[in-house]
Amino acid sequence: MEIPYTVAERPDTGVNNVKLGIWLFLASEVMLFGGLFSTYVILRLGGTDWPLGSDILSVPIGTFNTAVLIGSSVTMVMAHASLKLNQFDQFKKYMGLTVVLALVFLAVKSYEYYDKLSHGDLPSATTFLAIYWTMTALHGLHIIGGVVVNGYFWGPGSKMFHTKPEMFANRVEAAGLYWHFVDLVWIFLFPVLYLL
Amino acid sequence: MDNVTTADEHVPHAEHGHDGHHELSFLQSYVFSLDHKVIGIQYAITAMLFLLLGFTLMMIMRWQLAFPYTPVPVIGGLLGQNNAQFIAPEFYNSLGAMHGTIMVFLGVVPLAVGGFGNYVLPLQIGAPDMAFPRLNMASYWTFFCGGVVMFASFFVPGGAANSGWTSYAPLSVIATEGQTWWLVGMIFLITSSLLGSVNFIVTTLQLRAPGLSFMRLPFFVWAQLVTSFLLLLAFPPLEAAGVLQLMDRVAGTSFFMPAGLVTGEGPLEISGGGSPLLWQHLFWFLAHPEVYVLILPAMGIVAEVLANNTRKPLWGYRVLVASVIFLGFMSFIVWAHHMFMTGMGTTMSSFFQTTTMIISVPSVVILSAFLISLYSGSIRYPVPMLFALAFLPMFAIGGLTGLPLGLTAPDLHFHDTYYVIGHFHYVVAPGTIFALFAGIYFWYPKATGRVMSELLGKIHFWGSFISIQFVFTPMFITGLAGMNRRLYDGGLEYAHLQEVVGWNATMSYGAWALGFFQIFFIFNFFWSIRNGKKVDDNPWKATTLEWQAPSPPPHGNFTSPPEVHRGPYEYSVPGADKDFTMQGEADPAKA
Secondary structure (H helix, E strand, O other): OOOOOOOOOOOOOOOHHHHHHHHHHHHHHHHHHHHHHHHHHHHHOOOOOOHHHHHHOOOHHHHHHHOOOOOOOHHHHHHHHHOOOOOHHHHHHHHHHHHHHHHHHHHHHHHHHHHHOOOOOOOOOOHHHHHHHHHHHHHHHHHHHHHHHHHHHHOHHHHHHHHHHHHHHHHHHHHHHHHHHHHHHHHHHHHHHHHH | OOOOOOOOOOOOOHHHOOOOOOOOHEEEEEEOOOOOOHHHHHHHHHHHHHHHHHHHHHHHHHHHHHHHOOOOOOEEEEEHHOOOOOOOHHHHHHHHHHHHHHHEEEEEEEHHHHHHHHHHHHHHHHOOOOOOHHHHHHHHHHHHHHHHHHHHHHHHOOOOOOOOOOOOOOOOOOOHHHHHHHHHHHHHHHHHHHHHHHHHHHHHOOOOOOOOOOHOOOOOHHHHHHHHHHHHHHHHHHHHHHHHHHHHHHHOOOOOOOOOOEEOEEEEOOOOOOOHHHHHHHHHOOOOHHOOOOOOOHHHHHHHHHHHHHHOOOHHHHHHHHHHHHHHHHHOOOHHOOOHHHHHOOOHHHHHHHHHHHHHHHHHHHHHHHHHOOOOOOOOHHHHHHHHHHHHHHHHHHHHHHHHHOOOOHHHHHHEEHHHHHHHHHHHHHHHHHHHHHHHHHHHHHOOOOOOOOHHHHHHHHHHHHHHHHHHHHHHHHHHHHOOOOOOOOOOOHHOOOOOOHHHHHHHHHHHHHHHHHHHHHHHHHHHHHOOEEEOOOOOOOOHHHHOOOOOOOOOOOOOOOOOOOOOOOOOOOOOOOOOOOOOOOOOOOO
C-alpha cells in the first residue's frame, strides 16, 4: 500500500504530510533557538557589564548580510512560484540565485570570523563573544544545511520536476519554509547581537 | 460491505506498493529497513539491551552500598585495575550517572516510544507505514549512534560521565573527558527523538484510516501523540544547553561558569560571568516533560490491556483524553520544582509549587478512570493484565509520594535524599517498566504469531513484583532519615544514618533478586519465538485495528485498507453476538 497524502492534501487536516512535517520541525527549531535567546537574556541580565554590540561587531557588514539573506528569501519565494507557473527555467534561475546569496552570506560571515580570530576575540574571551560565536555558528550551520538542500533541488534533485512536478513543488515549498525560518532567526540575531 | 478481513482474503490492488514485489536483500529487510515494524523491533531490542546494561550498572553499584569497600564478586575482574579491591569512588559516580542516562534516554524512552510507538501506532490507526519511512530509519540509526557514543565513553580516560544524569554545572564542565562524550551522545539522542516525534505526529494526524476520527483513536495513540509533542518541544532547549556546555568544555566559554571558581588545582582560567543555575533551568525544562514522556506511553499500554481484559469499555474515555492533553501542557510549566533548594526565590517557588499541585490532578483523574474501569468487569488474568494491574498501585505510590516533594516546605528535608529516588523509581520501574512488560506480553503474538509462555510469564511477574518492593520501599525509610542520594558508601560515615544503613543490604538483595527473575523473561522472550503456542490474528479478542492485520503483519500491514466504524473499546456491547466488536466491523444494520 502506498503511503497516503504524500502529495495531496488530506481533506480534514488541510495539509499534506510534508508540509505538516516541516512546520513541526520548525516548531522544534523555535524551541532550540528560543533556548539560546533565553540564555542570552539571562546572561545579559545577570552580567555585571555588557558591551554594546556595535562596539565589537561591524554594523555595516551585519546590515549587508541581513539584506543578502532577505534577498535570498525573496528569490526562494520566486523559485517556488515559478514551479507553480510551470516555468522550469525561471525556477533554475531563482533557486540558483538563492544558493549564491546564501554563499555570499557565508563568505561575509567567514570574513567576520576571520577578523575576530585575528584579533584574538575567541569565544572564551567574554560572555558576549561566547554567545556571539555560539549563536551565529549554529545559525551558520543551519545556512549550510539550507545550501545543501537548496543546491540539491537546484541540481540533481530538479530532475523530479519532469516526473512528479507536484511532489517536487511541495518539496521546494518545504525547503522554502525552512529557509524563511533561517532568515527569521538572523533577523532576530542581527539586532540582538549587533545593535543592542 | 464486510470490512472484517481475514488472512486468506486476497485483495490484489493492496500489494501493488512500490516495493511490494521485488525481493529485498537481507540488509534492506532487517538492518536498513524502512518498514515501521522492523524499525520498531530494532528500537525495542536495542532499548532492552540498554535496559539490561543500565540495570547491571545498578546491580554493581548496589554491591558497594551493601558491602562497602569489599571486592565485587563474580564480575569484579572485569571492572579494571582501579576497581579490583573495591569500586573506586570515581567509577561509582560514573555508574550512577550512566545508570540514569542509559535507563531514561537509551532504555525506557526508546522502548516506549521508538519500540511500541513505531510498531503499534501505525497498526492501530490503520496506516500502511509511518508517514516518512526514511526519516524513521534515520531516527533509529541516529539513536544507535548516540548509544554507541554513550557506551564507548566507558573506555575513555577517566571513564564515562560522572556528574550525575543531570550533569549539573559547574562540576560537569570541569569533569573528565567522559562528559564531552556524554554531551555528544545526548546531541545524537535528541536529534533522533526530534526526527521520531515529527514522524509520529504527522503519521497520527495524516494517516488515520477512513472513519477513525480523533475521538475514536485508541488511548494508546493519544498518549503517543501527546508524548511526541513533549519530545518535539521540550528536547530542543536541552540540545541548546548541550551545545552550550560543550562550548564550555571544548572552547573554554563560561556559559555556566561563574567568575572566581577555584578547584583543587587553583583558580580556573576562565572569563566567568556565566550562570550555573541556567543549566539547571534548561536541563529541567526538558527533563520534567521527559518524566511524562516516560509515563504517558505506559499509561497508553495499560489502558489497552485493561479494556481488553476487563471486557468492558474504558471508563471516561473523553475525560482521559482531556487529562492527557492537559497533562502534556502543564508538564512544560512545572520544571523548577526540581530546584526549590537553589535559592531562586520564594515567588518562583510558589509559582512552581502551585503548578505542580495542579498537574497532579489530571494524573489522579487518569488513575481513577483506570480503577473505575475495573469495577464490575469480568476480569481475565493473563500475564499482560497482571503487569497492567500492578502498574496501578505502583504508579499510585510513586505519584502520591511525589506530592510532598512538590511542596517547598517538606522538599527542604526530602531534597536529594533516597526518598526522591524511591518516589521516581516507583513511577518508572514498577510503574512504567511493568507497563512496558505488559505491552511486550500483549503485542508479542502480533509480532510473532505466538504467545509467550504463561508459566514463565507468571514466575517473571510475581518474582519481579515482590522483589522490586524490597528495592524501593526501604528508600522511603532511609530517605526520611536523611540519607543522601549520591553517598558513595551508603551513609556509613554519618552518625544520623547509623540506624538505617542496614537497609542498604536489603535493597541490594532485592535488586539482585529482581535481576534473577528477569532471566525468566529473557529466556521466555527468545524461546517463544519458535516454541510459543501458535495463535490466530486476534488471540486476546481485542477491538482495535492492529488485531485485524495478519500476525505478523506483512509489508503494508493490512490485507485490505481498513475502515473504521466505531470507537476503540466496544466490549460487551448489549445485544451484540460476541463480547467484542472490532473497530473495523461494519454495523450490520447499516450494511
